[in-house]
Amino acid sequence: MSIYGFSPETIAARVGTEVDSAYSSLGVPIYMTNNFVFEDAAQGAARCRSPEYGDLYTRISNPTNNELGKAIAALEGGEAGLAFSTGMAAISTLLLTLLKAGDHVLCDDTTYSATAWLLRELLPKFGVESAFLDFTNLDAVRAAMKPNTRLMIFETPCNPTMKIIDIAAISAIARERGAVTMADSTFATPFLTRPIEHGADIVMHSSTKYICGHGDAMGGLLVGPKSLMEPIHGDGLKNLGGTASPFNSFLMLRGLKTLALRMERHCASAMAVARYLDAHPKVARVYYPGLPSHPQHETAKRQMKAFGGLLTFELKGGLEAGVALMNSLKLCALAVSLGEANTLASHPASMTHWYVPKEAREASGITDGLVRFSTGLENIEEIIADLEQGLAGV
Numbered sequence: 305m306s307i308y309g310f311s312p313e314t315i316a317a318r319v320g321t322e323v324d325s326a327y328s329s330l331g332v333p334i335y336m337t338n339n340f341v342f343e344d345a346a347q348g349a350a351r352c353r354s355p356e357y358g359d360l361y362t363r364i365s366n367p368t369n370n371e372l373g374k375a376i377a378a379l380e381g382g383e384a385g386l387a388f389s390t391g392m393a394a395i396s397t398l399l400l401t402l403l404k405a406g407d408h409v410l411c412d413d414t415t416y417s418a419t420a421w422l423l424r425e426l427l428p429k430f431g432v433e434s435a436f437l438d439f440t441n442l443d444a445v446r447a448a449m450k451p452n453t454r455l456m457i458f459e460t461p462c463n464p465t466m467k468i469i470d471i472a473a474i475s476a477i478a479r480e481r482g483a484v485t486m487a488d489s490t491f492a493t494p495f496l497t498r499p500i501e502h503g504a505d506i507v508m509h510s511s512t513k514y515i516c517g518h519g520d521a522m523g524g525l526l527v528g529p530k531s532l533m534e535p536i537h538g539d540g541l542k543n544l545g546g547t548a549s550p551f552n553s554f555l556m557l558r559g560l561k562t563l564a565l566r567m568e569r570h571c572a573s574a575m576a577v578a579r580y581l582d583a584h585p586k587v588a589r590v591y592y593p594g595l596p597s598h599p600q601h602e603t604a605k606r607q608m609k610a611f612g613g614l615l616t617f618e619l620k621g622g623l624e625a626g627v628a629l630m631n632s633l634k635l636c637a638l639a640v641s642l643g644e645a646n647t648l649a650s651h652p653a654s655m656t657h658w659y660v661p662k663e664a665r666e667a668s669g670i671t672d673g674l675v676r677f678s679t680g681l682e683n684i685e686e687i688i689a690d691l692e693q694g695l696a697g698v
C-alpha cells in the first residue's frame with residue numbers, strides 16, 4: 305500500500321515500512337553495503353546505465369537512502385527526494401549541479417554562514433555571482449532580479465531574528481522571471497510549513513536538526529520536481545559524492561516517525577518560553593514568530609502551522625549579561641545546533657560569531673546580549689525554572 309496521499313502524521317508514522325521483500329521485516333533494514341551483486345551480465349549492464357534498473361554502488365543509490373528520499377518527498381508533497389551526508393552536502397551539490405558560469409543567484413541576507421560562504425567565496429571562482437538582500441522587501445527583490453538570475457535561496461524562519469519569508473510571494477517573482485527557488489526549511493520541518501504547497505521549487509533540510517531529533521546523526525535532504533532532482537542525483541550526487549550513510553538514513557527515518565509529536569511539544573514549549581521572556585525585566589527583546597510583536601507574525605500565521613522550537617532574545621545587560629546567563633544555566637545545555645531533545649542555549653557574540661567585527665555582527669542582528677535558545681522536550685516548568693534561576697544570576 306502506498307503512503308502517498310495520506311496525512312503527514314500517517315505518512316511519517318509509516319515511513320520505511322514497505323521495503324523489505326527478503327525477510328518481510330516491518331522496520332526498514334539498514335543496507336550497510338557498498339555493492340549490489342548482479343544476477344547476470346545483462347543485469348549488470350542495465351544497472352550501470354541507470355539506477356531505475358536497480359542498485360549498483362551506494363554512492364549512487366542504496367535502498368535505505370532511497371526509502372528516506374521517498375519519505376521526505378511524500379511528506380513535502382514533492383516528486384522526488386534525495387538523502388545527503390549533511391545539510392551542506394545537499395546545498396553544495398544543488399549549487400554545483402544547477403549553476404553555470406554567467407549565472408546569478410539572489411539570496412536572502414539572513415542566511416546560514418556556510419551557505420553564504422559558498423555563494424560569496426566559492427561560486428565566484430567558477431563565474432557565478434550572487435547578491436544578498438532582505439527578501440521581506442519584495443520591491444527590492446523584484447528590482448534585484450537580472451535576466452541571468454537562475455536561483456533564489458532563502459531560509460524561513462531564519463537566524464537570528466526568526467525572520468519569516470513569504471514563500472508564495474518570492475516564488476511568484478521567481479516563476480515570472482524563470483528562476484528556481486530553494487527554501488531551506490530546516491527550522492520549520494514539513495509539519496510546520498510545506499514550501500512546495502506555497503510555490504517553492506526545491507525544499508532543503510538539514511536533517512541533522514529536528515528530523516534526526518536526537519543530536520546523534522548528520523544528514524541533508526532535498527525534495528523537488530523530477531526535472532531538477534534527476535540531474536542533482538545523476539550528475540551532482542553521483543559524482544560529488546556527498547551521499548548519506550545508510551545507517552544515518554535509518555536514524556532519519558526513525559526520527560520522522562515521531563517528528564509530528566516532537567514538533568508539537570517543541571512549539572508549545574517555545575511559545576511558553578517566549579511569553580515568559582517577553583515579560584522578564586532583564587530581557588530587552590524576544591524574537592519569536594509566534595509573538596504578535598514579531599514583524600512577520602501575519603506571514604507566519606499564514607504559512608506555518610505553529611511557530612517552531614527556536615527563539616532568540618536580547619538581554620539588557622549586553623555581552624556581560626550573555627556570558628553570565630551562559631554560566632548560570634544548569635538544565636539547559638550550552639551548545640550550538642538545534643532541534644534536539646535537550647534544550648540548547650548559546651551566546652553568538654562570544655561563541656559562534658566571535659570573529660565577526662562588532663559592527664558587521666550587529667548589522668545582521670547579532671547584538672552583544674543576544675541569546676539563542678532551542679527549546680527541547682523537557683518539562684516546560686523545569687525549563688522556565690532554569691531560565692528563572694539563570695536570569696537571577698545576570
Ligand SMILES: *Cc1c(COP(=O)(O)O)cnc(C)c1O
Binds near residue numbers: 393416522
Ligand atoms: C545546520 C543548518 C544547515 C547546515 O546543515 P549541516 O547538516 O550542519 O550541514 C543549513 N541550514 C540551516 C538553516 C541549518 O540550521
